[in-house]
Amino acid sequence: MKVKELVEKFGLKVAAGQTGLDKEIKGGYCGDLLSEVMGNAGVGCVWLTVQAHQNIVAVAVLREMAAIVITGGSTPAPETVDKANAEGIPVLTYPGSSFELSGRIYAEL
Amino acid sequence: MTSIHKSYHVAKNDFIHAGEASIHVKNLLKSMNYNQDLVRRVAICGYEAEMNLVMHGGDGELSVDVNSERVILEVADRGPGILDIELAMQEGYSTAKEEYREMGFGAGMGLPNMKKNSDALKITSEPGQGTHVSMTFYNKG
Structure with a gap:
């Protein structure tokens, strides 16, 4: 599944990183502790987190993620948007919980 | 392959540029x-070491030395130093400020992640003087 298909299927909002919407999603990961995500998330994953600050972008770039989804209704900080646009990492938002969205995505991947 | 050496300055509390040195290193190795x-x-x-410099280290340097056989990643800072390295290596132990935890x-996973993902890790630290961390990664082809 491509990131743009994920956006359409689950009603996600694209907050940044439009240029990366054609990336292929190879899996998923949930986590809010950055070191834990850094150590364990897979390449090409979609990462669900409540963290919305700028440092999530470096984690996504270094782990070569397909996209970040900020769950729980938060919106990314302006610095997060700028960095994600510069790096081409899609940052998506979802009003519900990580638990709920991951269950729905898991069933489709 | 020729040997390449690069060095990056990492500033204290600079969350805006945090991670950029590691991204440079990663792109260099990929290229x-x-x-x-x-x-x-x-x-x-690299990311764990860089974040340690930002959060704990005072100003510091992250440097990488690359040849065909191995990559050596070194970080040196002029921060407060690590009082008890054995304790700091324990998973879950952290001295990070509350505001950083909220982010x-x-x-308490940074140093354990560095140990797990490097082939050799050496930490030397002098309280009040700073910390030096060296990590080696062998190229297994």
């Missing part, structure tokens, strides 16, 4: 066609 596993391990360790840092 040199290192295998994916080595690039992944260096990226993880998802300070889980």
Whole structure:
């Protein structure tokens, strides 16, 4: 599944990183502790987190993620948007919980 | 392959540029066609080391020395130093400030991640003087 298909299927909002919407999603990961995500998330994953600050972008770039989804209704900080646009990492938002969205995505991947 | 050495300044509390040195290092290794596993391990360790400089280290340097056989990643800072290295290596132990924990840092996983993902890790620290960390990654082809 491509990131743009994920956006359409689950009603996600694209907050940044439009240029990366054609990336292929190879899996998923949930986590809010950055070191834990850094150590364990897979390449090409979609990462669900409540963290919305700028440092999530470096984690996504270094782990070569397909996209970040900020769950729980938060919106990314302006610095997060700028960095994600510069790096081409899609940052998506979802009003519900990580638990709920991951269950729905898991069933489709 | 020629040997390449690069060095990056990492500033205290600079969350705006945090991670950029590690991204540079990762892109350098990718451009040199290192295998994916080595690039992944260096990226993880570089990021952890870089965040430690930002959060704990005072100003510091992250440097990388690359040849065909190995990558050496070094960080040196002029921060408060580590009082008890053995304790700091324990998973879950952290001295991070509350505001950093709220950002998802300070889980006490940084140094353990660096040990797990490097082939050799050496930490020397002098309280009040700073910390020096050296990590080696062997190119297994």
